[in-house]
Amino acid sequence: MTVAPHFQFKNGTLHAENLSLTQLAETYDTPLYVYSRQALRDAWEAYRVATEGRNVLVCYGMKANSNLAVLNEFKNLGTGFDIVSGGELARVLAIGADPAKVVFSGVGKQVWEMQAALEAGVKCFNVESEAELTRLAQVAQDMGKIALVSLRVNPDVDAQTHPYISTGLKENKFGIAIEKAVEVYQHAASLPSLNIVGVDCHIGSQITEVSPYLDALDKLIALIQTLASHGIHLKHLDLGGGIGIRYTDEQPLTPSDLLNKVFEMLAQHQLDHLQIVLEPGRSLVGNAGVLLTQVEYLKHSEAKNFAIVDAAMNDLIRPTLYDAWHSVEAVKPRTQGDTLYDIVGPICESGDWLARDRKLTLQQGDLLAIMSAGAYAFTMASQYNTRPRAAEVMVDGDTAHLVRPREPLESLYASESILG
């Protein structure tokens, strides 16, 4: 058993759905991102069941994995999108997504990004500061448009996750302090080019318990009630993303665990007319992907055994950036005596590691699958050391589709000038 239901062993070889990863490596070479289409559908199914018959819009947090094939799959399943840049807006427009189901988050929206989103007609801007509000009002006014606005408030709750991916604490850069929110809403209400439609928060990522969400919701409900007493009536409540996945032995909350509590609390406060918006990223894609890599060399030093593989921190930065754990599976496990290996890449940095102290039996040329690499993996990849970003394939049953080829080497420098 692996952590990802759609990547399992059959006849001693790890498969993505019905295709062996050995075969995929032979066809597409390594390093290679392999996604399972059924895994995307099944992850969505948990949200569909949890939201059935309710006024909930799931806006996929596409920063987790923005491959067009992934986006298109979710669009067809009915999601909207949570975007954080003009580039992400361009991607959702490229797949023909409905802009009325797109929310625009992020602390640093630039003028051109606001213009593009207003032009497209997004569902709302999740505004994160007073300065952003002022800028948005001006940009909308100059364009003769009304910007739909939801303020992202910072509820100051601890999401009990890694400090780098915790976003709802006072010391984080995100959102407007909840104590200031009423004043900022009143200011927004006075600006004719803005139309207030909602409230938003996002407290962090890889959250495994429901309680931090409920702490945040408690504070948002109080805010919504205060706003109503000032004549500001909201249409939607956006609870952000953050539901965690299983990287090793976590038992994260499910969409139903969260939403059942949310519906209950809103009903208690006569707020069940509000539309709920969610912005899940990782929980929709995290276990739908693996990074397939080949062992180039084995190296044994006095202190450590290293498996030097052809994937590196430029392909998957989570381990070195967050000390994140990704399970590592040998695609064709051998049975003789295990050794403890550090799985490292070819990049000239000591931080270039993908996993440490893993018990494996390896030979040069073996294939390894770095598991749970569907979220914040390819999207955080770089070209450091002038390494082309890996190809991505989508497996659908017993068919594989190349959904992004490996970058040709020339494309890594073709637009640069030599300055003769």
Ligand SMILES: Cc1ncc(COP(=O)(O)O)c(C=O)c1O
């Ligand atoms: C504003 C916002 N929404 C949604 C997400 C998606 O979060 P996750 O992938 O944890 O569901 C993020 C990332 O944490 C985010 O910053």
Ligand SMILES: N[C@@H](CCCC[NH3+])C(=O)O
């Ligand atoms: N990139 C982080 C998650 C950050 C989410 C974005 N707000 C990760 O890989 O876990």
